[in-house]
Amino acid sequence: MKAQLENIYSLATEDIAKAASISDLDEIRAKYLSRKGEFNEIKKNLKNLSDEDKRIIGSLANEITKKLETSIQTKHDEFYKKELNQKLEKERIDVSLPGKFTPKGRIHPLTSTTNEIVSILQSLGFSVVESKDSPEVETEYFNFDMLNIPKDHPARDVQDTFFTSLASNVVLRSQTSGAQIHVMENQKPPIRVISPGRVYRNENINARKNNFFHQIEGLYVDKNITFGDLKGVLNEFIRIYFGSSRPTRFRSSFFPFTEPSAEVDVQCIMCGGKGCKTCSGTGWLEVLGAGMVDPNVLRGVGIDPEVYSGFAFGMGVERLAMLKYAIDDIRLFFNDDVRFLKQF
Numbered sequence: 001m002k003a004q005l006e007n008i009y010s011l012a013t014e015d016i017a018k019a020a021s022i023s024d025l026d027e028i029r030a031k032y033l034s035r036k037g038e039f040n041e042i043k044k045n046l047k048n049l050s051d052e053d054k055r056i057i058g059s060l061a062n063e064i065t066k067k068l069e070t071s072i073q074t075k076h077d078e079f080y081k082k083e084l085n086q087k088l089e090k091e092r093i094d095v096s097l098p099g100k101f102t103p104k105g106r107i108h109p110l111t112s113t114t115n116e117i118v119s120i121l122q123s124l125g126f127s128v129v130e131s132k133d134s135p136e137v138e139t140e141y142f143n144f145d146m147l148n149i150p151k152d153h154p155a156r157d158v159q160d161t162f163f164t165s166l167a168s169n170v171v172l173r174s175q176t177s178g179a180q181i182h183v184m185e186n187q188k189p190p191i192r193v194i195s196p197g198r199v200y201r202n203e204n205i206n207a208r209k210n211n212f213f214h215q216i217e218g219l220y221v222d223k224n225i226t227f228g229d230l231k232g233v234l235n236e237f238i239r240i241y242f243g244s245s246r247p248t249r250f251r252s253s254f255f256p257f258t259e260p261s262a263e264v265d266v267q268c269i270m271c272g273g274k275g276c277k278t279c280s281g282t283g284w285l286e287v288l289g290a291g292m293v294d295p296n297v298l299r300g301v302g303i304d305p306e307v308y309s310g311f312a313f314g315m316g317v318e319r320l321a322m323l324k325y326a327i328d329d330i331r332l333f334f335n336d337d338v339r340f341l342k343q344f
């Protein structure tokens, strides 16, 4: 039995010497040292020996297993170190290499223009209405009826307004002015609000017109509000937005929901007022519509026009951005062309 043990020991030692990897060592360990391994087979026969032999052979077997375990472990540690070093070498990072380029996103010019306009108006005391008071899918009641727009007004025509299949009176809003009605139905004066958002019109698309665009509505209702207040606020807004050197003018105009009404022009930024293609030779460009809130509109929402008065205005965001940055085609805002967008 002693010879048998020594024979297995030398075979195992040879195997260990030949082992080339951690998994080879695992196999060797299983073959010799596991519960079903060769040594255990021999140990099973110990019970047939005399007490004396049992002690001698038993301790020899223990000694040999310990030796084998130690040499397997030593070799295992060597392999482990080597494999780790190889792995570290392979995965080494050269910190001096240039990094991967990640293109940076940026704010869309319409968003930044809206933000700028909103913050100017906020500095003049206006606050932004809640989105529930400014829905894009609107009823004719808010988009037209309550704004004093008669049933036969041409703006109601399907040529101008997108109707929906939801119900005959549900439209995509053609202006943000409906927000005025929402606010005045929910709130008592003093009211000083603005409402930015998207509007839709059934236009033939060209360089000047898109079938959706963005407006910012303003409404100020309180006691003793006059046309002078309207002029003061809008002149101040334009002075801040375009710079004080840009002349403005107020032109009398008509909107069903304001009386009197005005349109505000700024001197053409393309030609400086001399007259060019952009301003159709007039030297002026219209930037917003405004007026004193019509008494009919106030009465409709239960505000007494004998006690309160107010003014409203609406401006086109695309138009204001085009004028400031000399953009000559509204479609550029919506084409997602990075060559355009990355200029802002």
Ligand code: PHE
Pocket: 174, 175, 176, 177, 218, 255, 258, 289, 290, 291, 312, 313, 314, 315
């Ligand atoms: N809603 C008008 C338009 O879309 C603009 C406007 C708003 C005019 C408020 C007067 C008062 O043209």
